[in-house]
Amino acid sequence: MSDWTARLSEARAAAERELATQLGGATLCQIHSDGRVTGGAKYAEGRLVALADLQRRLRGADVEPLAVVREELARWTADLERLRAQERPSLPWLAYRQGGVDALGDIIS
Secondary structure (H helix, E strand, C coil): HHHHHHHHHHHHHHHHHHHHHCCCCCCCCHHHHHCCCHHHHHHHHHHHHHHHHHHHHHHCCCCCCHHHHHHHHHHHHHHHHHCCCCCCCHHHHHHHHHHHHHHHHHHHH
């Protein structure tokens, strides 16, 4: 297992634990249908999705991992900035995108 693969697997496992903690045994659908505030869960979900997407892009591909991480970080950052520029951005989606940006930033550092 390469250093990148191990690091990414550990980060994803941590993100999965974080999301499970935020959900407290419920599903995201249950939380949303109940109308509960989901900023923490959306942040954790964003972390997990960004890392899972990155794993898929790196799996079996002959690519430079750091370049792919930077591309993903740029994409997530652009989406976050697009949301921030809206007059009334959705706070859960801001949290989601911020989670992805933070997860990918952590992988680079």
